[in-house]
Amino acid sequence: MTERIYYRDSYLKEYKSKVVKKIEIKNRPALVLDQTIFYPTSGGQPYDQGFIQNIPVVEVLEEGEDVIHILPQEWEGKEQEEVISQIDWKRRFDHMQQHSGQHILSGALMKIWGIETLSFHLGEKYCTLDINKTNLTSEEIKNIEFKANKIIFENRPIESYFIEQKEELKRLNLRKEVKRKGKIRIVEVKDFDISACGGTHCRASGEIGLIKITRWEKKGENIRLEFICGYRAWEDYFWKNEMIKMISGKLTVKDTELTEAIERLMEERREINKELRGFKEKWQEYEVNQLIAQVSPREDGLRVIKKIFKEKNFPEVRGIVQRLVNLNKKILVFAGVIDNGGKIIFACSKNLNYDMKRLVKEAEKFIEGHGGGSINFAQSGGKKVEGLAQAIDFAVRNWKNFTTD
Ligand SMILES: [Zn+2]
Structure with missing residues (x-):
């Protein structure tokens, strides 16, 4: 069994622990440690990357109670020896921002509409949330985004702890029912959302920075939201702002007048095409008459x-x-x-x-x-x-x- 250090501290970037087992998995060498700061793929959140004794960790997965660290080459040491782990902090913090943002978004959906989150996926470019709703308007999206970002700006503490008793679970009134038995890890956004989760989160909502729902689509009976948080949201804002500046510069209009300017352009294009068709027609008529006359x-x-x-x-x-x-x-x-x-x-x-x-x-x-x-x-x-x-x-x-x- 691997003790998961990231449960109690998701901010540890380096850690010393002991190798328990040297194994082979998916035809690649792997290590099981007595304690780990590496998060294995689970609950919609991808694994951490980083190094163990300067050997890159290419994948982390869980097998029962063990966390398996897959390496591209064998580690030369022996079982029971100590190793230094380092995680790729940029990647981890990004995952913390996205995942914490998801809790707040799901909390807002539940608070405002009583809607349940069916599934979450943290992707390389954006995150998705499948929700139990059949239709959605831009106004409603704005409403949800406002509520979620308000929680971020209030910088509420995000805490995690374990509970053992089923009775305690009832008292907590979780956003989503838990089917698992035994010890359960709770993640709480102060006075806003309580849910069971094993992922890595920020210690306060302010660290998420910003939540933006970028698009949504129908997925069968449900709706799939695409959203981004933190640095991802800032980067998205950055390039979109650059793009708008570039387009309004080319069209020499203010950014707020872009819609009208583009509509005008399209109308002009329609007119020009109509005129062009007329000219082509006339020109063809002339050519035909020439051919007959010759x-x-x-x-x-x-x-x-x-x-x-x-x-x-x-x-x-x-x-x-x-x-x-x-x-x-x-x-x-x-x-x-x-x-x-x-x-x-x-x-x-x-x-x-x-x-x-x-x-x-x-x-x-x-x-x-x-x-x-x-x-x-x-x-x-x-x-x-x-x-x-x-x-x-x-x-x-x-x-x-x-x-x-
Ligand atoms: Zn979580």
């Missing part, structure tokens, strides 16, 4: 337009071809596009009896293409760009033979 009709009145587009993408050319055949009742178009390979579009006016689909099927061989379409409008695309001219020439020479009859 080709004189044959004796039977039919116009055959052929062109390989080099600076337009496929959807643009499709649009032009569509317009051409819609505009004129006696037109055939054989278009090529260089856009991510070679593509062909063959089309004719709806009243003409030529089979563009069949024509494309024959011509696509020159570009090694695969395509399809309808009788009046067919397309194909392939890798062989250099075959585009041949494909178009083939169409120009042979379209007369591809009738629908």
Whole structure:
């Protein structure tokens, strides 16, 4: 059994204790000490890091009453020898801030709405709290945050102690029922919240600094809150403030006017896009008229337009071809596009009896293409760009033979 020193003092950064057992766990060497300041993963709080005799401790876990310290390499000493433990204080204090903050947040949820905390997880970036509630508004979040931060600013003592008797448990009126039997560790935020917990906490609420709920989402029947405390909350405030300063600088407005400024920008963007669409439309109309004007009709009145587009993408050319055949009742178009390979579009006016689909099927061989379409409008695309001219020439020479009859 390892005596857990952090139960009575979570501020010890260095400690001398005896090695009880040298073992192997998860294929790695590990030590069991008679006493430890290292917190093992449990109750939603991750393990402490640090050193034992200058060997890094890579993981700490509990097995029954023992605390197991996993090392990356074997410690050369013998059982019963004394070792010096040092914990990574920055990591530990961060965990203390988050975990103590959780007690206060859970306490506030219980006090204000009578809502139970279902589970807690202390993550690397943020903490989560699953609560027994179905919906939540920003106003309610503000309310809870205010209450929790008020407790922090009042700098109330946070104490921990063990109780043995079940009767005593009843008298304490814990926030959450305890199912465990035997000795139970109680953590008390003075005159605010009493709960059973084995974690490491700050000695006064003021050390938590700040609690901020950053977002929340529905999780089945419940709600999951994401929150941060202490240095994490300050860091979050810092970068968000920098970001707001940067954005308002770029938009040359005050930070309080950002929402309106962004709405204005989006409105302008919508207007510009609308205008642009209009211009594109007009420009296409002009191009289409040019294409028709450049080709004189044959004796039977039919116009055959052929062109390989080099600076337009496929959807643009499709649009032009569509317009051409819609505009004129006696037109055939054989278009090529260089856009991510070679593509062909063959089309004719709806009243003409030529089979563009069949024509494309024959011509696509020159570009090694695969395509399809309808009788009046067919397309194909392939890798062989250099075959585009041949494909178009083939169409120009042979379209007369591809009738629908
Ligand atoms: Zn706790």
